[in-house]
Amino acid sequence: MWTWYHKLSSPKWFYQLSGQWLPWIACAAVLFLGTGLVMALAYAPADYQQGNSFRIMYIHVPSAILAQSCYMMMAVAGGIVLIWRIKLAEMVLKCIAPFGASITFLALVTGGIWGYPTWGTWWVWDARGTSMLILLFLYFGVIALQSAINNTSGAARACALLSLVGLVNIPIIKYSVEWWNTLHQPATFKLTEKPSMPMEMWLPLLIMVVAFYLVFTVVLIMRVRNEILEREYKTNWVRKLIDPSADRSIKSSVKNGGE
Amino acid sequence: MYWYSIKSMISRELLIAVRYPAEVLNPLVFFLMVVTLFPLGISPEPQFLAQIAGPVIWIAALLAMMLSLDSLFKNDFDDGSLEQLLISPSPIVMLVLVKVITHWFTTVFPIILLAPLLAMMMQLPDEGYRALILTLLLGTPVISMIGGIGAALTVGLHRGGVLLSLIVLPLFIPILVFSASAIEAANMIMQYDGQLAMLAAMLVLALVTTPFATAFALKISINN
Amino acid sequence: MYFDSFEAFLAMGKHGVYVWSAYGLAIVLLSVNVIAPLLNKRKVVAKQQARLRREQQKRASN
Secondary structure, eight states: OHHHHHHHTOHHHHHHHHHHHHHHHHHHHHHHHHHHHHIIIIISOOBTTTBGGGGGHHHHHHHHHHHHHHHHHHHHHHHHHHHHOOHHHHHHHHHHHHHHHHHHHHHHHHHHHHHHHHHSOSOOOOHHHHHHHHHHHHHHHHHHHHHHOOSHHHHHHHHHHHHHHHHHHHHHHHHHHHHHHHHHOOTTSOOOOOSOOOHHHHHHHHHHHHHHHHHHHHHHHHHHHHHHHHHOTTSHHHHHHHOTTTOHHHHHHHHHHTO | OHHHHHHHHHHHHHHHHHHOHHHHHHHHHHHHHHHHHHHHHTOOOHHHHHHHHHHHHHHHHHHHHHHHHTTTTHHHHHTTHHHHHHHSSSOHHHHHHHHHHHHIIIIIHHHHHHHHHHHHHTTOOTTHHHHHHHHHHHHHHHHHHHHHHHHHHTTTOTTHHHHHHHHHGGGGHHHHHHHHHHHHHHHTTOOOHHHHHHHHHHHHHHHHHHHHHHHHHHHHHHHO | OOOSSHHHHHHTTTTHHHHHHHHHHHHHHHHHHHHHHHHHHHHHHHHHHHHHHHHHHHHHHO
16 A cells, blocks of 8 residues: 555656556546537526526536635645655645636636526625635635745645645635625525436536546646656656657657757 | 743844834834725715724724734844744744734734724724724734734745735635624624634634644745 | 527527637636646756756766
């Protein structure tokens, strides 16, 4: 178990394994995203109250779910950074934040686009939307801190601590925002939640959620691999990997693009 | 043994506050000015002001605190005494807590003392005063302590000021929510024990957790 | 298939603008997230190769 764990945390091992897996995960992501999009746009029946605007849900809900679990994963990576000081976790931490922020942004904007035809307004200060906005602020904080510190591993450790503090605060923020919302707004703006969605409605949603997670995995792996090339320059295996004189295919690519 | 270092730290902080009164006075003046902007910017109508008085004073206090939090560890970092503190044999967590509390006492407590005056100018109903002071007394230490983590993380950075606000302001939202609602409830002569209990719970939670995080953050920043 | 015609599919029953802009934004954001590391990889590799070459030249001249 522990040898496996240490192996997993070695950048070289991760680079090789992820290189083998990446095409398959990318294929799965394209497949799921394609199927999900077609089903969501063309095959799912329209909502009897909201009409076709409810199809935005298939973007909005997966991005909202992913936005929250991205922060969770970032904080977990942060915990690993602080406890075991694993370099790979530092890279993961750094690479999750921008994606998390963009997917939170997507959730917010699609929420607005969905809200306008449904409620007649782009933005309401409801509990979920407001929590989402605050989550975006938390991401911005981590990204800003990351970019302000020059020392790579120091930046990672600072961001790790900040994301953990954020993680502890998220339930408190959520609770307070929900409580604030019940005080200030009668819950008139509520989604028409039906107890049971028919299968042809929730199946696309399920597929889209999986698709979003797969895209996230692909992006994360690609970013971490770049980060490894950037930070592990001193190691022999990276030098061998990028050395133009060692490999003809890379050499030609350098001649074409490098100079 | 470390009572001595705690005592010397308190006296040192107080001495700095006396020697450099600007550190104390500037946030106070800022607080006064920000609150003044609201009647000028929105409406001087007493009934309207009475409604927004509590939250406005709270937000202004929050912003004023952000100004002073920036300097929490900065001077000690610049003159190297922070490093001394971290390698000293005394328990760092304890010293950090003492430092944050002393800093709260010298820079935030004056803000709380000034708050009733501003509340009067903002036409806060008589019922709201007690809630305003109680929420400030319970809430601002939490802000100091959470802000202390941010101040510790940004202490060595050149552009620390704005960054500090950026990373800690979202974390203050629960305190603002419960404080504002306590004052609102008080204005309407309703119970607000629940909100005070929430603030007290957050204070206790912050008291037992944040010193560790701040000490840890200081170590990270020193090594950068 | 839920829609009768391609026009109906595009119109989305009066909600076309909202649905398509939401999906369009999603596709754009996801593609940017995918393309950015792809471009970045080329940059990183070129940078590190240049670094490697500099070091090799230095070693050769010594």
